[in-house]
Amino acid sequence: MQFHSGDSLKETLSLSASREQEAAHKRLMCQRQACEAQTPVSLRRHRSLTAHSLLPLEEKQRRVLRNLRRLEGLALVSASDGYQGLVDELAKDIRNQRRHRQRRKAELVKLQATFQALSTKATFYEEQGDYYSQYIRACLDHLAPSSKSSGKGKKQPSLHYTAAQLLEKGVLVEIEDLPTSHFRNVIFDITPGDEAGKFEVNAKFLGVDMEQFQLHYQLQYEGVAVMKLFNKAKVNVNLLIFLLNKKFLRK
Incomplete structure (x- = not known):
């Protein structure tokens, strides 16, 4: 939709891509792929999504139309309104992305603080355990009979x-x-x-x-x-x- 202008999703998907549009699309996808490579592995998108993003613009249009027809067969979307219902749902998701991102960020900060507190507590207990082990050892060494009283060897x-x-x-x-x-x-x-x-x-x-x-x-x-x-x-x-x-x- 960044490279085609149409009055509806159906019309946008039916337009042919020019050479300039394909080139612009390819540049954008390569930029995204470069950013993806710098993302931690655990946070990267699924490989299939990354591979699909490199498809030519017209191939993507054909795939989207094919999938829309499948959804229409399941009565989930309708071509009569130019798939406007789907567009509205996508717009709603985009509008809520910022809210979801902020909530995830707040949860991440809270989890990081909890992890730090647990790590500090674990370190403290490990140090306490080492201290008590040394203390017990010192007590045992003090209580054990000396070599003088028991005779050397x-x-x-x-x-x-x-x-x-x-x-x-x-x-x-x-x-x-x-x-x-x-x-x-x-x-x-x-x-x-x-x-x-x-x-x-x-x-x-x-x-x-x-x-x-x-x-x-x-x-x-x-x-x-x-x-x-x-x-x-x-x-x-x-x-x-x-x-x-x-x-x-x-x-």
Whole structure:
């Protein structure tokens, strides 16, 4: 419609394009294509739309007329009024474009502000997490027996408890599929690891080694109340760590 003048859409589409009009149309489409190339990929138009924009002016006219006849067959437009109903709807969309653009811009600003706030909060919590991890590590290093008191290179002895003893202390909650009458046959060996706050837990049943599990003080600070060892034994984390504090950590 930028290159033809007619009293109606139907008349405009039926006009032949001159060489000058085709050249002007091509220049405009090339300019638009250059702008499109600078647009972020996620915001670009569909490839088919970009390809159609490069068609000659007369070819576009033929395609539009063909599509209008299809719409008329569906009783969505009428040639009797020169497809004026469609023109009115297009004009309405164009008139509302500015309003839609402003609304989208306001929503984008709001989303960007929300994203920035969430990013700031995420960074803050990551820094807090690192700080607390370092603090816990420092506390564990301070509480761990010194090399002087334990002897350089000397490994600390293990704790040996039967399941019955741990049940009496409240440390052990239950062992699935095993009656409490057999708890005296289950031995738990707890040995301090090389790193402060880590322990190796070994289970034996009737003197036979079953499995090994690594326990870390970090569980207490992560809010773990009850944990399962070896997929069978449930223990109270706070009471277990209280027991380890009494036996292994210096006052």
